[in-house]
Amino acid sequence: GAVVSQHPSWVICKSGTSVKIECRSLDFQATTMFWYRQFPKQSLMLMATSNEGSKATYEQGVEKDKFLINHASLTLSTLTVTSAHPEDSSFYICSAAVQENTEAFFGQGTRLTVV
Amino acid sequence: AQKITQTQPGMFVQEKEAVTLDCTYDTSDPSYGLFWYKQPSSGEMIFLIYQGSYDQQNATEGRYSLNFQKARKSANLVISASQLGDSAMYFCAMREVYNQGGKLIFGQGTELSVKP
Numbered sequence: 001g002a003v004v005s006q007h008p009s010w011v012i013c014k015s016g017t018s019v020k021i022e023c024r025s026l027d028f029q030a031t032t033m034f035w036y037r038q039f040p041k042q043s044l045m046l047m048a049t050s051n052e053g054s055k056a057t058y059e060q061g062v063e064k065d066k067f068l069i070n071h072a073s074l075t076l077s078t079l080t081v082t083s084a085h086p087e088d089s090s091f092y093i094c095s096a097a098v099q100e101n102t103e104a105f106f107g108q109g110t111r112l113t114v115v
Numbered sequence: 116a117q118k119i120t121q122t123q124p125g126m127f128v129q130e131k132e133a134v135t136l137d138c139t140y141d142t143s144d145p146s147y148g149l150f151w152y153k154q155p156s157s158g159e160m161i162f163l164i165y166q167g168s169y170d171q172q173n174a175t176e177g178r179y180s181l182n183f184q185k186a187r188k189s190a191n192l193v194i195s196a197s198q199l200g201d202s203a204m205y206f207c208a209m210r211e212v213y214n215q216g217g218k219l220i221f222g223q224g225t226e227l228s229v230k231p
Contacts (some may be wrong), residue, residue: 034218043206044160044221091158095219104150104210104219106160 002028004096006107013084013114021079021110023094029074030096034104035067038091050077084114118142119209119222127228128197135182136192136225138207146212149190150219151181154204163205166190194227202229 003026013019023033031052036044048069049057056069066088068080077096081088093109120139128134140149147168153161166174166181174181182191194201207222 036221038158041204041224041226043223046218046220049218093158093160095160103162103165104208105162106152109158109160111158 002026002096002105004030004094004105004107006094006110008110009108010111011113013112015085015114016083018080018082019084019112021081021092021094021112023077023079023096023107025075025096025105028096030077031074032097033071033077034095034097035069035077035079036093036095038093038109040091044093047079081112084112086114088112089114118220119207121207121222121225123225124223125226125228127230128194130199130229130231131196133193133195134197134227136194136205136207136227138190138192138222140188140190140207140209142188142209142211144211148210148212149181149183150208150210151179151190151192152206152208152221153201154206154224156203160206164192197229199229199231202227 005024007022033050035047037047038044046059047062050069050071052071052074058064071077091111094107095104118141149166151163164174164176164179164181166183173183178195180193204224204226206224208219210219
């Protein structure tokens, strides 16, 4: 299957700082990428849909100014958590959609801890 | 309204036995796909099996099979001959082609524990 690489796999940052998470499709072009957030023992909650060359579409209740998404190329989408707070601590995971394909390919996820 | 429902927060199964994980869904989109993913403690999402809404036969992948009952809107995952390595979270997910732009929506998950 196709490979999606997410970096970093874990990060610890101080309150008030910003953190950037990268999601790359290594062997295919992803016109659409999705960003999810997951709290322990809970489901994956879709945060936003990222389309190459256009603004991201955010789900209801997700602050677009806090979670900045950029999809500048067909192989890279980034999520920046701005002015991070301890409540932003979570597992963030991206997935990429392949046109004409059925499966969604996931990155390895990023465990963010804000102290 | 919840689009994907998994009613079993946790399940136990004896090693080598079969287990069924329940999943029901709700959609008005005539074209959709149903997925099952396994998530071990490492957090990675491992694709297990896929069923398209127009597929006539139930999907099978090795020890995994999907019991697709379209009229009842259910897509249960059956794992045969359970192994200790099957212990993980299992998520049912749905992608609606027309209504939601292709995004994958997940159920609450079922934590499966395989006993030796």
